[in-house]
Amino acid sequence: MENFCLAGAFHLTFSMNTFYITTPIFYANSLPHLGHLYVMIVSDAIARHKRQQGIETYFLTGTDEHGINIERAARKAGRTPKGQADHVVNYFKQMTAAFGLDTEHGGYDIFMRTSEPFHYEGVGEFWRRAARAKTPKGNDAIYKGHYEGWFCAPCAAYKTEDEYEKPKNPGEPPTCLVHDTPLDRVSEDSYFFRLSDYGEALLDLYESRPDFVQPETRRNEVTSFVRGGLQDLSVSRLRSSVSWGVPVPDDPEHTMYVWFDALTNYITAIGFGNEEREHAVGFEKFWPALHLVGKDILRFHAVYWPAFLMAAGLEQPRAVIAHGMWLDPNGRKLSKTLGNVIELDVLNKHFPIDAVRYFCMREMVFGQDGRFGYEGLIDRTNSDLASGLGNLSSRTLTMISRYSDGRIPSGVISEDKLLAAKRAGFDTDETTISGFVETARNQFLQHFEDFAFSKALEVAWSVVARMDKMISDAKPWELAKDENQKQTLNAVLYRAAEVLRWLSVLLYPVMPGATEDIWKQLGISGSPARINPRDLKWGELSDGTNIGEVKPLFPRIDKVKTMKEIDSAEVQSPKSNVQVPDSGMHATEADAVPNAPNQAETVPAPAQQHATQAEAVAGVASYIDITEFTKVDLRVGQVLTAARIPKSDKLLLLTVDVGEEKPRTILAGIAEYYEPESMVGRKIAVVSNLKPRKMRGHESQGMLLAASVGEGDRPVLATFTEEVPNGARLK
Numbered sequence: 001m002e003n004f005c006l007a008g009a010f011h012l013t014f015s016m017n018t019f020y021i022t023t024p025i026f027y028a029n030s031l032p033h034l035g036h037l038y039v040m041i042v043s044d045a046i047a048r049h050k051r052q053q054g055i056e057t058y059f060l061t062g063t064d065e066h067g068i069n070i071e072r073a074a075r076k077a078g079r080t081p082k083g084q085a086d087h088v089v090n091y092f093k094q095m096t097a098a099f100g101l102d103t104e105h106g107g108y109d110i111f112m113r114t115s116e117p118f119h120y121e122g123v124g125e126f127w128r129r130a131a132r133a134k135t136p137k138g139n140d141a142i143y144k145g146h147y148e149g150w151f152c153a154p155c156a157a158y159k160t161e162d163e164y165e166k167p168k169n170p171g172e173p174p175t176c177l178v179h180d181t182p183l184d185r186v187s188e189d190s191y192f193f194r195l196s197d198y199g200e201a202l203l204d205l206y207e208s209r210p211d212f213v214q215p216e217t218r219r220n221e222v223t224s225f226v227r228g229g230l231q232d233l234s235v236s237r238l239r240s241s242v243s244w245g246v247p248v249p250d251d252p253e254h255t256m257y258v259w260f261d262a263l264t265n266y267i268t269a270i271g272f273g274n275e276e277r278e279h280a281v282g283f284e285k286f287w288p289a290l291h292l293v294g295k296d297i298l299r300f301h302a303v304y305w306p307a308f309l310m311a312a313g314l315e316q317p318r319a320v321i322a323h324g325m326w327l328d329p330n331g332r333k334l335s336k337t338l339g340n341v342i343e344l345d346v347l348n349k350h351f352p353i354d355a356v357r358y359f360c361m362r363e364m365v366f367g368q369d370g371r372f373g374y375e376g377l378i379d380r381t382n383s384d385l386a387s388g389l390g391n392l393s394s395r396t397l398t399m400i401s402r403y404s405d406g407r408i409p410s411g412v413i414s415e416d417k418l419l420a421a422k423r424a425g426f427d428t429d430e431t432t433i434s435g436f437v438e439t440a441r442n443q444f445l446q447h448f449e450d451f452a453f454s455k456a457l458e459v460a461w462s463v464v465a466r467m468d469k470m471i472s473d474a475k476p477w478e479l480a481k482d483e484n485q486k487q488t489l490n491a492v493l494y495r496a497a498e499v500l501r502w503l504s505v506l507l508y509p510v511m512p513g514a515t516e517d518i519w520k521q522l523g524i525s526g527s528p529a530r531i532n533p534r535d536l537k538w539g540e541l542s543d544g545t546n547i548g549e550v551k552p553l554f555p556r557i558d559k560v561k562t563m564k565e566i567d568s569a570e571v572q573s574p575k576s577n578v579q580v581p582d583s584g585m586h587a588t589e590a591d592a593v594p595n596a597p598n599q600a601e602t603v604p605a606p607a608q609q610h611a612t613q614a615e616a617v618a619g620v621a622s623y624i625d626i627t628e629f630t631k632v633d634l635r636v637g638q639v640l641t642a643a644r645i646p647k648s649d650k651l652l653l654l655t656v657d658v659g660e661e662k663p664r665t666i667l668a669g670i671a672e673y674y675e676p677e678s679m680v681g682r683k684i685a686v687v688s689n690l691k692p693r694k695m696r697g698h699e700s701q702g703m704l705l706a707a708s709v710g711e712g713d714r715p716v717l718a719t720f721t722e723e724v725p726n727g728a729r730l731k
């Protein structure tokens, strides 16, 4: 197996034959939301990227199911605690299936649950090891003491004075700064983990392994937290106060508490403390893990967990990587009260899975906060996927089927045709393009390994742009008319197809479905999932391959219509693959119920008013509202072919590329003034949502814009003096 080092921000000293990645396990007291989906998508993409390289990979996600919170929610819902957890897990599994993240779709290898018997066994063993251990200062790592203080059940954490709001009236409990709910007074015997003895050892760890916590800003936060001094942690509760949890070994009057139990899942899942699991997966084989976590739970993963592992004498994780949070387009937190929450069932209903995945990876600079709004998602999908990658794929394959009989043509230009190709402005030196995509591939992989997914995708889209330019410069539809340029035409098509093959492999981890489709449409056997991107070699796409059926990858999303549907669906109960429970049936908190009626405060965003548009209509017949104008969908189109229609001296039959999968047929009454030849290659303005109509046996799927000049109403086509992409919207 090929081994190579991850370079850049993430230096690697471990064997790369296996790879283990985890999302946090999610507390089973609320239903899945965008934050959960996001970290799963990123982990899934990393896992697929590793598997593509032939690295044996294990990907864990799951739920943390113990604690007073679940116990209380269960009581309220009339369920057992396990029944309550099952209920929530059910929704998580529906979500992962709907978004293609489950095992069946090539996603996670385990949906870990802390209620699993093997976890009880493993965490018991972990406790025993820690309980036998001495701290770096020679004290017992775990000791029995008495806990007196305030506890927030939703946080599952004890609160110190700076972490709660003091009560307004004496005698009342303080409230949690995070949850705004009253804290519980706890005064009972408890086992403690002597975290206070691990400060120096932790600082040594951060110093000797600068990539242990990433990104650097987070590492600095963690370091200064530890420098500020650590307090011992209470790691158990009396069974009489909390019974839903793992019993403390040899002292069943105590239940292990939350983080000690939950964090340990990362090793019990793969076999620590359980022979059967060890055999099935392998702690020895897969540990250490790469942990992806939200920045809000970084402390637990970068401070407590390493200290627990030190006590148990186990190897530290590969790294703990903290990601940012999603905000709304205005930079505000996503919250019910602001009505800006992104609903998973809405995403699932209105957007292709791969568009959501692409947006998540492209829009958030990994580690920083990102902004998520439905409109932004539609815009990205239309510009980068429908008009970008999707259009490149469909126009290339459509031309191969039209000009090359549905077979991948040869990219070779013979000596005697070189001059003709050069005369057509075509770069006959194939190493220019192969060198370009190789460099792009290397940059893409480097960024990907550095968790700079957004940059990696930018690089991939620079390849898309380069190919678009190659095609519009070479004008295959013109080359097709000249038998002498047959080889030039073939070379253009071959290069475009070969680049699509490369892009399918590179982009597979981000968009598994769409890239598998491109692969199939190119007529290649197997799957991009099994191609190591580092092994890609230019020219390995065999000529003569029959391409598959050409189908659209990313249909353009009608923004106005979709936004209207989304806005109205927020009032009604949605129907989608991800079913949400009725309100009242939910686990515990308000945030557990997507689409409850009380969060339908969202008002449709006001239509954007551009001053220029408002001014432009002044002085014309009568005013229209901006919403009336936006009903007209105007697009930039490029004329691919133009021909006269027999027995009509007015009409030209055009095929026009308006950035969709297939060019449109448009009949235009300009034949008296424009020669068909002069039309090909021109960029024009097209009314794209005009109802299609039949004329002279052809369906006209749109209308060109032209000024009407002089007595005879001579048409003068509206055109562009600057470079514009096909399909760009006029507004």
Ligand SMILES: [Zn+2]
Pocket (backbone or CB within 6 Å): 152, 153, 154, 155, 156, 176, 177, 178, 179, 180
């Ligand atoms: Zn709290």
